[in-house]
Amino acid sequence: MSIPANLKYTKDHEWVSIEGNIATVGITNFAQSELGDIVYVDVDTVDETVSKDEVFGSVEAVKTVSDLFMPLSGEVIEFNEGLEDEPEKVNSDPYGEGWMIxxxxxxxxxxxSLLSADDYKELIGA
Structure with missing residues (x-):
């Protein structure tokens, strides 16, 4: 299972990439595989300041809806609009074109407070 070493992770299965003061966030390969085929990504917090561990959106799969939790406090400055037409990118490329915010x-x-790749592997038993 793919768990890139250059990213940070949460216990809620989000990944985080940091560049300066900007964090890119998505869900892990493990999370997307547990959810199954993703049909919709809903993020209505753009331009809002959201605290760590608060819900910033949700992912809808064929059989379930799962909340997305902020890995870090800050202002949501961008949503990956490519997911509006192709939410399956979260399944096919969770660490690339499937990024969310x-x-x-x-x-x-x-x-x-974020987990290293090794800590995350231990969390999911990989």
Whole structure:
């Protein structure tokens, strides 16, 4: 199972890529495989400041809907609009074209709470 070492992870199965003060967020390969075929990604928090661990949107799969949790506090500055027409990109390329949001971080000290790739592997038993 693919767990890129250059990313950080949450216990809720989001991945985070940090570039300066901007974080890109998606769900992990493990999460998308557990959900199954994703048919809709709903994010209605663009231009809003959302605190760590609050819900920023949801993912709808054929059999279930799952909340998406903010890995870090900040303002949601962008939604991956490509997912509106092709939500299946979350299944086919979870760490690439399947990214979901970009956040402008408000508290960089929260980065310390994220899991490393090895910690995440241990969490999911990989």
């Amino acid at each position: 970009k956040i402008e971080l408000s508290d960089e000290s929260e980065l310390e």
